[in-house]
Amino acid sequence: MMALFGLVNTTSGGIVISLADALRVPAVANAIQLISEAVASLDVTVKRIEGDSEIDVPDHPVLTLLRDEANSFTTGFELIRQIVRDALMDDRGGMAWVNRVNGEPREIIRYRRSVLQYDIDLDTGERFYKIRNKPVAAGDVIHLLPPHERSPLSMAWNAIGVAVALDRHAGNLFARGARPSGALIIQRGMGEDAIKAVRASWREAHEGEDQGRTAFLYDGMTFEPFTFNSTDAQFLENRKFQIQEIGRAFNIPAPMLGDLERATWSNSEQKGREFLSYTLEPWLRGLEGALRRALFTDEERRNHVIRFDRDDLTRADLSTRATVINSLIASRTINPNEGRHWIGLPPREGGDEFANPNISEAKPDQQAGSPDDEDEHATE
Structure with a gap:
């Protein structure tokens, strides 16, 4: 049932x-x-x-x-x-x-x-x-x-x-x-009462907390240990x-x-x-x-x-995650705010722009060159 x-x-x-x-x-x-x-x-x-x-x-x-x-x-x-x-x-x-x-x-x-x-x-x-x-x-x-x-x-x-x-x-x-550790081999002729007495004395001396004591055998008995298969x-x-x-x-x-x-x-x-x-x-x-x-x-x-x-x-660990997020932002796959979201940070202003932070674009006045730069080149 x-x-x-x-x-x-x-x-x-x-x-x-x-x-x-x-x-x-x-x-x-x-x-x-x-x-x-x-x-x-x-x-x-x-x-x-x-x-x-x-x-x-x-x-x-x-x-x-x-x-x-x-x-x-x-x-x-x-x-x-x-x-x-x-x-x-x-x-x-x-x-x-x-x-x-x-x-x-x-x-x-x-x-x-x-x-x-x-x-x-x-x-x-x-x-x-x-x-x-x-x-x-x-x-x-x-x-x-x-x-x-x-x-x-x-x-x-x-x-x-x-x-x-x-x-x-x-x-x-x-x-x-x-699993018994071995067997006591008793000679013929020993009565049932004697066998019970031998078994009781053996268990008292070699089982439980008292195991490991020196064994004493009498009346022709032998002990045959068992091996593990x-x-x-x-x-x-x-x-x-x-x-x-x-x-x-x-x-x-x-x-x-x-x-x-x-x-x-x-x-x-x-x-x-x-x-x-x-x-x-x-x-x-x-x-x-x-x-x-x-x-x-x-x-x-x-x-x-x-x-x-x-x-x-x-x-992954923080170092590996930071490297991967920086690589994805640099390749314009994600924006900075998306990367901040992955690590549990709030968005910041301007973070939605897909730009590579590792490239600093030159300003227009620096690209054209200033008049002072032209005078310095002329003097040289």
Whole structure:
């Protein structure tokens, strides 16, 4: 019954794990937190499409819900993070309901998945939403769907199951001595009471906090230590490999999950760009479309879009940014006020002119030459 309601899952190896067990795997928790918080941390804007240009609309009422408070008890950051988090963990994706008053969105509420549900038309794929079994308009629901019609967490259940098994084995190995270090070989003829006494004395002397004492063997007993096989010797390698497997399921580079074994300065920067292009960009595109569909009216959807500012993820250090901005201004690609806006400074008077500040143009009187200059040349 718990499996039917999605509370537990059984992997192909027969390991039964719950959602709470999966989130206790550091790589899984890190992957979900990394993607959801990276998306929620980006600045969101509303733009109006005019020809080939997108013009900012800073006073659009939708921004209040996405930037400040989605409702009286949820901030915009928390709402976006939760929607993306649900899409990463639930096959049904991340959903939230838009409460409209006189046709205008006034609040966005994220219900539990048992409250906000939907049915699918198997022929067309159309989704029919309901809250507590009462139908609601599809245009009032923000719905971020996962890829493959399954969440990355579901796609990674087998890899997560192996990681959980390895983690449990490590805990038992160090906490309770799950693998015996050796065996006592007892000669024939020893009675059951004597064997129990030997076992009790051995455990008292060599297990728990008293382990490591000098062993005394009697009545012809011998101690045979056990050796680790190849799987035991590569236990750490197996755990590292599971980090890579989980990273593949969430499409996250392994260095961003803490596997820095093969990370260098050059490839770390490249992995960061790949994280933006291949990991975050699909989620950002999907979320932009879901927000646009549910928050705009039919008329606004014709020429309005919602955009997340990717510049925060690609922002370089101040020295590099200053060099790039100065180069763009010198080539007349941007004006000084646009460059000041990139670094959070207010515009200044005369900053809208496209001019190269590195070239000082001569004044007309200096180009023609003054009479005093002509007299000096004549004297020479």
